[in-house]
Every structure is written in C-alpha cells, then in structure tokens.
Amino acid sequence: xxxxxxxxxxxxxxxxxxxxxxxxxxxxxxxxxxxxxxxxxxxxxxxxxxxxxxxxxxxxxxxxxxxxxxxxxxxxxxxxxxxxxxxxxxxxxxxxxxxxxxxxxxxxxxxxxxxxxxxxxxxxxxxxxxxxxxxxxxxxxxxxxxxxxxxxxxxxxxxxxxxxxxxxxxxxxxxxxxxxxxxxxxxxxxxxxxxxxxxxxxxxxxxxxxxxxxxxxxxxxxxxxxxxxxxxxxxxxxxxxxxxxxxxxxxxxxxxxxxxxxxxxxxxxxxxxxxxxxxxxxxxxxxxxxxxxxxxxxxxxxxxxxxxxxxxxxxxxxxxxxxxxxxxxxxxxxxxxxxxxxxxxxxxxxxxxxxxxxxxxxxxxxxxxxxxxxxxxxxxxxxxxxxxxxxxxxxxxxxxxxxxxxxxxxxxxxxxxxxxxxxxxxxxxxxxxxxxxxxxxxxxxxxxxxxxxxxxxxxxxxxxxxxxxxxxxxxxxxxxxxxxxxxxxxxxxxxxxxxxxxxxxxxxxxxxxxxxxxxxxxxxxxxxxxxxxxxxxxxxxxxxxxxxxxxxxxxxxxxxxxxxxxxxxxxxxxxxxxxxxxxx
Amino acid sequence: xxxxxxxxxxxxxxxxxxxxxxxxxxxxxxxxxxxxxxxxxxxxxxxxxxxxxxxxxxxxxxxxxxxxxxxxxxxxxxxxxxxxxxxxxxxxxxxxxxxxxxxxxxxxxxxxxxxxxxxxxxxxxxxxxxxxxxxxxxxxxxxxxxxxxxxxxxxxxxxxxxxxxxxxxxxxxxxxxxxxxxxxxx
Numbered sequence: 001x002x003x004x005x006x007x008x009x010x011x012x013x014x015x016x017x018x019x020x021x022x023x024x025x026x027x028x029x030x031x032x033x034x035x036x037x038x039x040x041x042x043x044x045x046x047x048x049x050x051x052x053x054x055x056x057x058x059x060x061x062x063x064x065x066x067x068x069x070x071x072x073x074x075x076x077x078x079x080x081x082x083x084x085x086x087x088x089x090x091x092x093x094x095x096x097x098x099x100x101x102x103x104x105x106x107x108x109x110x111x112x113x114x115x116x117x118x119x120x121x122x123x124x125x126x127x128x129x130x131x132x133x134x135x136x137x138x139x140x141x142x143x144x145x146x147x148x149x150x151x152x153x154x155x156x157x158x159x160x161x162x163x164x165x166x167x168x169x170x171x172x173x174x175x176x177x178x179x180x181x182x183x184x185x186x187x188x189x190x191x192x193x194x195x196x197x198x199x200x201x202x203x204x205x206x207x208x209x210x211x212x213x214x215x216x217x218x219x220x221x222x223x224x225x226x227x228x229x230x231x232x233x234x235x236x237x238x239x240x241x242x243x244x245x246x247x248x249x250x251x252x253x254x255x256x257x258x259x260x261x262x263x264x265x266x267x268x269x270x271x272x273x274x275x276x277x278x279x280x281x282x283x284x285x286x287x288x289x290x291x292x293x294x295x296x297x298x299x300x301x302x303x304x305x306x307x308x309x310x311x312x313x314x315x316x317x318x319x320x321x322x323x324x325x326x327x328x329x330x331x332x333x334x335x336x337x338x339x340x341x342x343x344x345x346x347x348x349x350x351x352x353x354x355x356x357x358x359x360x361x362x363x364x365x366x367x368x369x370x371x372x373x374x375x376x377x378x379x380x381x382x383x384x385x386x387x388x389x390x391x392x393x394x395x396x397x398x399x400x401x402x403x404x405x406x407x408x409x410x411x412x413x414x415x416x417x418x419x420x421x422x423x424x425x426x427x428x429x430x431x432x433x434x435x436x437x438x439x440x441x442x443x444x445x446x447x448x449x450x451x452x453x454x455x456x457x458x459x460x461x462x463x464x465x466x467x468x469x470x471x472x473x474x475x476x477x478x479x480x481x482x483x484x485x486x487x488x489x490x491x492x493x494x495x496x497x498x499x500x501x502x503x504x505x506x507x508x509x510x511x512x513x514x515x516x517x518x519x520x521x522x523x524x525x526x527x528x529x530x531x532x533x534x535x536x537x538x539x540x541x542x543x544x545x546x547x548x549x550x551x552x553x554x555x556x557x558x559x560x561x562x563x564x565x566x567x568x569x570x571x572x573x574x575x576x577x578x579x580x581x582x583x584x
Numbered sequence: 585x586x587x588x589x590x591x592x593x594x595x596x597x598x599x600x601x602x603x604x605x606x607x608x609x610x611x612x613x614x615x616x617x618x619x620x621x622x623x624x625x626x627x628x629x630x631x632x633x634x635x636x637x638x639x640x641x642x643x644x645x646x647x648x649x650x651x652x653x654x655x656x657x658x659x660x661x662x663x664x665x666x667x668x669x670x671x672x673x674x675x676x677x678x679x680x681x682x683x684x685x686x687x688x689x690x691x692x693x694x695x696x697x698x699x700x701x702x703x704x705x706x707x708x709x710x711x712x713x714x715x716x717x718x719x720x721x722x723x724x725x726x727x728x729x730x731x732x733x734x735x736x737x738x739x740x741x742x743x744x745x746x747x748x749x750x751x752x753x754x755x756x757x758x759x760x761x762x763x764x765x766x767x768x769x770x
Contacts, residue, residue, distance in 0.1 A: 124624065124628060125631055128679065129678075129680075308676060309670065309676070311673070313673075
C-alpha cells in the first residue's frame with residue numbers, strides 16, 4: 001500500500017503513530033495545512049490556547065502528570081518565539097516536549113519574510129535537539145526521531161521546524177517500523193562494579209541519606225517503587241529536591257522532608273552531617289548545595305544519574321553511576337540483597353535519634369492569627385481538605401511555591417508539577433490546564449501567587465472553553481513576596497517595585513471568563529471557601545487574601561552552608577552578606 | 585573515604601581520576617569530536633562553549649566520511665581538570681555528537697597546524713626571512729620582488745616561533761588553520 005501523502009497529513013499520521021491524543025497549539029499562516037488536517041480527523045484533540053507560552057506549559061503539565069511526552073503546535077515567527085520560555089523551562093526540568101513549528105516556505109527562508117524567525121537558531125540552546133525539515137521525504141522520520149530524542153535518556157524538549165511548502169508537498173510516509181533505528185541510544189544500565197561498591201557502602205554507613213530528585217520521577221513509577229523498597233529495607237532516611245516530591249511518600253516512615261534553600265531543617269542538617277550521601281537522580285543544584293565549599297564536608301558521595309554531564313559538574317563525587325535510576329536501583333537492590341541485606345542498623349538507629357532531635361525544632365512553625373489568613377495556614381487547610389482526593393497540584397513561582405512544597409504532602413509521583421530549574425512565573429495556571437486535560441475527573445489545583453498568576457491568566461479562557469474544572473488557589477498578598485523577602489534581607493527594606501498595584505477583582509475576573517470566583521479573608525471562612533472551590537463543578541478562582549509581610553522560612557541564606565539555616569523566629573539582620581549577596 | 589576503601593571515581597573509567605579533581609591549574613587539552621555532518625552541528629558545539637563560558641583556543645572542522653555523513657571537529661581548549669571533564673561530558677550530550685576523544689589523556693597523539701605567512705621586505709631582511717624559512721622547512725608558495733608567502737606545517741608552538749622570528753623581518757599577515765590531531769598507533 002502506497003502511503004504517499006502531503007507533509008501536513010504526515011504530521012498528523014506520525015502523531016497518531018506515536019499515540020498522541022492531545023495537542024496544545026495555536027494556528028497561524030505557516031501551519032495552516034497542518035490545522036486543515038487536524039480539522040479532518042477525530043483521534044487527536046487540539047487544545048486551543050490563548051498564548052503559545054501557555055501551550056508549552058500545558059504540555060509540560062500533561063507530560064509530568066502522565067509520563068508521556070507533551071505535544072505543541074505553533075506557527076512561525078512569534079508563535080515559535082513565544083514558545084521559548086516554555087522550552088527553556090522544560091529543558092531545565094527535563095520534561096519531554098515535542099514542539100512542531102511552522103516556518104515560512106523554504107524559498108523565503110533568509111529573506112526576512114513575514115513572520116519569519118530563525119527558529120532553530122533561537123531554540124538551539126533551549127532544546128535538547130531541534131530540526132529544520134527542508135524535504136517532505138524526511139518529515140515523518142524526523143518527527144519519529146524527535147519523539148525518540150525527547151523521551152530517551154534524560155528527557156527534554158525538542159522542536160521540529162516545518163516550512164509551509166514542505167507541508168504542502170507530497171511524499172512517502174514512513175511509519176515507526178520503516179525507519180532506521182536511531183543512533184542516539186543513551187546508556188540505561190549502570191556499571192555493576194560501581195553498583196556493588198555502593199551496596200558495600202550502604203552496608204557500612206553509619207549516617208546514610210538518600211537525596212532523591214526529579215530523575216526518580218522521570219524514570220517512571222517503577223523507579224519510585226524501587227526507591228521505596230530500598231529506603232524501607234535499609235531504614236535510610238529520604239530527602240528530596242523540589243522536583244522529586246512524591247517519589248517517596250510524604251507519609252512514609254523514612255521521609256524527612258524536602259531539602260534545600262527552603263527545605264526542612266532536619267533534611268538540611270542530615271545532608272550536612274551524613275557520612276554517606278546517595279544522590280539518586282538529582283543534580284546538586286545551587287538551591288540544594290548552598291555554599292559548595294562547605295557542602296556536606298564529611299560524607300562519601302555517590303551519584304546515580306542518566307546524564308554523565310550532571311556528574312562532577314558542581315560537586316565532586318566519590319562514586320559515579322551513569323544510568324537510568326530505575327535500572328540502577330533494581331540492580332542495587334538485587335546485589336544488596338544477595339550480599340545478605342546488611343546494614344549498620346545500630347548506627348543508623350542513633351542517626352535517626354539525631355534526626356528526631358532536629359525534627360523537634362519544628363522548623364515549619366509560624367505564628368498563626370485569628371484575624372488574618374497566614375499563607376502557611378491556608379496551605380495546611382488545603383492539605384487537610386484535599387488529602388483524600390485524587391489530587392494533582394501545580395504551582396506558580398515564589399513564596400507560595402515553597403510553602404506548597406513544605407505544607408502539601410505527596411504520596412505518589414507525577415502529582416506535583418512546578419517550575420523548579422527555570423523558576424517560571426506563569427507556569428502554574430497553564431500547567432494545571434494541561435494536567436486536567438490528561439486527568440479529566442481528578443482534582444487539579446494550581447497554588448498561585450497573585451503576581452505569577454496574572455502572567456498567564458489568559459489561559460482561564462482555555463480552561464473554560466474545554467470545561468476543565470481547574471482550581472486556582474491564589475494566595476494574594478499584593479506583593480511579589482519572594483522579591484520582597486530578599487529586599488528585606490539584602491537591600492535594607494527598600495521594596496523596589498515589589499508590590500502588586502491595581503490588581504483586578506479576581507471574583508469579577510472569574511465571572512468575566514465565564515467561571516466562578518470567590519474571595520476569602522477571614523480565617524474562620526477559609527474551610528468553607530476551600531470546600532466551595534473543590535465542590536464547584538467547573539473552573540474556580542479562589543482569591544485568598546493573606547498576610548502581606550510573611551517571610552518564607554526556614555531559609556539557607558545564599559552563600560551559607562546547610563548548617564547555618566535561618567529559622568522563622570531567628571534574627572534576619574545581615575542574613576545575606578559578602579559573596580552571598582551577589583548570588584541569586 | 586579511604587576507610588571504606590573505595591577508589592576515587594572507580595566506575596568512570598576516566599584518566600581524570602588519576603588527577604586531582606580540585607586542582608585549580610589550567611590544562612590545555614586537544615579534543616577530537618566526531619559528529620553527524622548535519623546543518624547546525626558546528627553551531628551547537630560553539631554555542632555550548634559560549635553558553636557555558638568555556639574557552640576555545642583553536643577549532644578545525646571538515647567532513648571526513650562523506651558516505652557516513654561524519655565530520656571531525658578538532659578543538660583545543662583550556663581549563664581546570666574539572667572544567668575539561670565537564671566540557672567532554674557536555675559535548676557527549678549533544679545528540680549528533682557520536683564520539684568525544686581527549687587526545688591529551690588517551691595516549692600519544694600527533695598535532696599539526698598549517699600556517700601561511702606573508703613577509704614583506706627588501707635587502708638583508710628579505711634574505712634573512714628566506715634563510716629562517718629554510719631552517720623551519722617552510723615552503724615559499726608565493727613570491728614578488730618585495731614579499732614572500734611561506735607555508736609552514738608543524739605544531740602550534742613551531743608556528744608561534746616562526747611568527748615571532750618573522751615579525752621583525754616584515755611579517756604583514758598570517759593565516760592559521762588551527763590544530764588537526766590524531767592518536768598515534770593503531
């Protein structure tokens with residue numbers, strides 16, 4: 001059977017072959033042939049966004065909550081440049097995204113044609129790989145390659161730029177079985193000698209810790225299961241980065257909370273004092289290490305990562321294992337069990353006593369109020385009232401994001417979507433739309449700050465159009481809270497441009513979008529308001545007026561090591577000084 | 585560390601482990617990078633260096649296998665041992681990069697560069713330039729009554745030395761290809 005077809009039809013055919021059910025996109029001149037093909041089929045749902053940045057964040061939310069790649073379709077020029085923030089976000093957080101962009105026809109490339117941009121040039125540093133397809137004969141194979149690259153090894157975003165004449169021209173379609181095996185094949189299995197050495201280290205360690213990251217979640221649900229098995233069998237405490245929350249359950253016996261700049265006191269102190277640190281799919285980000293020279297000075301460090309460039313990039317490790325987390329953990333467990341399931345349990349018992357001592361500091365304590373809603377209290381109530389639900393959380397970026405990570409609990413992977421590496425304000429609302437597209441009947445909540453939320457608020461229109469009952473939980477302090485906090489700590493309380501003036505009335509805004517909104521400012525009314533939000537059958541904006549000057553603690557001031565954490569009741573005067581002041 | 589008797593970086597099979605990872609001394613390394621000959625691949629490599637703040641001392645590129653669509657990039661870079669390791673890992677991560685070889689640590693290698701030197705002058709200086717060119721075994725590839733263009737193949741330091749000597753004798757312009765390098769033996 002000859003499968004000659006236009007390039008535009010090839011795109012749809014290739015997406016279908018790849019099992020794509022949802023595409024987030026926005027039409028324009030250079031992608032009209034593909035939109036015409038989408039119009040004539042029913043297998044793939046197209047979600048019409050309001051801005052291309054929203055499309056990429058939706059695809060990220062879709063990808064992170066399902067484990068499948070997210071697909072985006074945009075036009076040339078501004079369509080592609082608007083996707084750049086989302087691409088960079090996905091690159092930093094290792095999210096598999098395929099962006100298909102239209103391009104001016106090949107004979108116009110280089111002439112500064114209408115809506116022409118050097119899309120592959122602009123997106124080269126913010127994609128894992130990208131392609132400009134100049135020949136229809138190569139189009140289907142390139143799209144299949146793009147899926148392979150996006151999802152293999154360390155996942156990431158890719159872009160395929162398709163000139164309009166390539167979409168119109170006809171050629172032979174090549175399906176998944178007709179293409180050559182890709183040359184790009186990252187190593188998945190870890191080195192057995194090294195894994196055996198790690199098992200030996202685990203047997204002898206007195207103060208071990210598992211420092212887990214987004215790599216566990218990217219490796220699939222099996223990796224999370226293996227992590228749980230390892231932690232429970234060895235009784236090693238588990239901490240996680242922002243990206244890895246949910247891989248080990250917050251209700252689990254060995255969970256000691258998130259680590260890092262706004263991580264828990266006990267987690268950071270345990271990192272500082274451990275004698276064996278096992279990094280599983282994390283990357284020693286500067287938000288984790290604090291001052292590198294004083295990072296966990298007395299420990300042997302092992303690092304499991306699928307990306308060789310993550311190893312020894314920031315922190316020199318003693319034992320490197322390159323491979324997929326799931327494969328390595330499976331081998332590690334096998335080897336450790338076959339050697340007799342040994343641990344230094346007496347020493348680990350003492351280690352736990354020490355950790356319990358740190359826990360008793362109760363580092364998340366805050367002064368609650370009868371008259372004003374504290375943001376921490378709002379999140380505690382949100383946790384209490386949604387815990388039993390089939391729940392997905394997205395966030396924007398800032399104080400609310402850190403409080404959400406501290407006060408909401410995740411017992412499963414793929415339930416927590418946040419912009420970690422890039423810190424993209426405006427991520428959460430579109431991400432919540434993408435998550436809800438994949439999980440129509442689940443409770444999807446975007447924990448937001450009012451300033452971040454406004455950055456992509458146009459996507460409420462998308463939520464309403466597609467009847468996606470996303471809940472927007474806005475902690476409104478009329479401030480750019482994290483900026484304000486840093487100005488307080490670092491810039492003599494000169495609050496330059498860090499307040500939200502002329503805010504919209506969020507309830508009226510909800511009505512204007514055709515959904516429902518409510519505002520709450522009395523702590524006594526909070527529970528009812530949250531219940532109303534959860535129970536409402538449709539998109540809902542809850543404007544929670546919170547304390548305006550609350551600071552997010554605990555905090556490792558930039559340039560300080562883990563053991564110099566600030567707790568909420570400590571003095572913050574001169575907290576950030578010297579070289580630390582230059583850091584972000 | 586030693587108490588638990590683990591060799592540093594025992595699993596990475598890298599000569600890096602023989603060196604002090606925290607050394608702050610800059611080293612010069614010659615890397616051979618075999619890449620898929622596709623549009624933009626050189627831009628990816630160069631963009632990596634500019635984006636991450638690495639040094640490029642010299643870079644040459646040409647297709648070496650037409651049927652296999654393979655090009656070879658030879659680059660000379662400098663940095664601390666940790667930075668050199670990062671450079672190699674980051675290069676290896678670029679999708680169309682097939683192989684990365686550090687010729688500086690992977691055993692003996694030969695390095696050659698070609699330079700063209702335009703030396704203008706008359707009288708004694710012109711004679712002296714020609715005499716030195718003979719010592720260096722440089723070829724004259726162009727000559728007028730007042731100028732020579734010398735072609736010299738050798739290591740970068742040989743080209744440096746030649747340029748230094750030619751400068752007072754009327755060196756007007758020079759063009760260098762950058763280093764091409766291969767490992768010795770089979």
